[in-house]
Amino acid sequence: MKFRKSQQQDHCGRLGHIARDCRSKTENVKPSTSTQKELTSFSTALEGWLCTTEQRCAIEEFFGKRLVVPVTVMNMEVQALVDTGSETSIAPLNMFKRAKEQGVDIDAYVERVPKMAEVIIRDASGNKMEILDSIKLTIEAFGKSEKIPVYVSRALGDVLILGTNVLDRLGFKLT
Numbered sequence: 001m002k003f004r005k006s007q008q009q010d011h012c013g014r015l016g017h018i019a020r021d022c023r024s025k026t027e028n029v030k031p032s033t034s035t036q037k038e039l040t041s042f043s044t045a046l047e048g049w050l051c052t053t054e055q056r057c058a059i060e061e062f063f064g065k066r067l068v069v070p071v072t073v074m075n076m077e078v079q080a081l082v083d084t085g086s087e088t089s090i091a092p093l094n095m096f097k098r099a100k101e102q103g104v105d106i107d108a109y110v111e112r113v114p115k116m117a118e119v120i121i122r123d124a125s126g127n128k129m130e131i132l133d134s135i136k137l138t139i140e141a142f143g144k145s146e147k148i149p150v151y152v153s154r155a156l157g158d159v160l161i162l163g164t165n166v167l168d169r170l171g172f173k174l175t
Contacts, residue, residue: 071160072140074099074109079159080141084174086163088121089150090129091137094158111136113149121151130154141170 046059067082073091076099099106113134121129133152138145139160148166162170 068159069141073137073160074104074106076102076104080139080162081159082167082172083161083163084167085124086161087165089148089163089166090121090153090155090161091135091150092153092155092157092159093132094156095160096152098158109138111147119151121153123155139170144171146170 068079069082070077071080072078073095076095078095096106113136115134119131119134121131123129131151131153135150135152136147137150138147146166146169148162148169150160150166167174
């Protein structure tokens with residue numbers, strides 16, 4: 001059966017099926033009384049709206065896997081995100097909190113660096129990050145120990161971001 005442009009399905013606008021077979025059918029939904037906290041993520045809602053395996057596969061091809069490597073910082077193994085889109089390295093405050101809770105002498109691994117100028121760093125979404133300090137932090141990765149420059153951020157999580165300012169020193173080669 002061939003469909004002409006005039007035979008597009010009215011609800012979703014796609015060719016190849018009729019309204020009763022449309023996977024994008026709307027359902028009668030009562031107005032939501034949920035609070036902002038109960039909202040699902042946009043990607044979860046999007047999957048529900050699309051409702052097809054084929055389309056989910058198409059969406060997933062736009063996202064690569066995160067390149068996360070284990071490194072040792074302050075005698076703790078932490079996850080470090082290799083971020084070629086970041087020009088600077090950023091250490092989350094939670095990483096230092098965890099080290100302190102484990103009784104680590106943080107000052108043995110950290111050298112404070114006076115800020116030469118006030119910097120504005122934005123995350124991938126364009127939001128301004130709260131930078132607390134600039135330091136040099138001893139990090140062990142791939143059998144090498146380096147004291148690398150990083151900014152300390154109040155960012156959530158425990159993942160150290162390794163930006164392009166340190167990748168060469170840690171043995172990464174981008175080709």
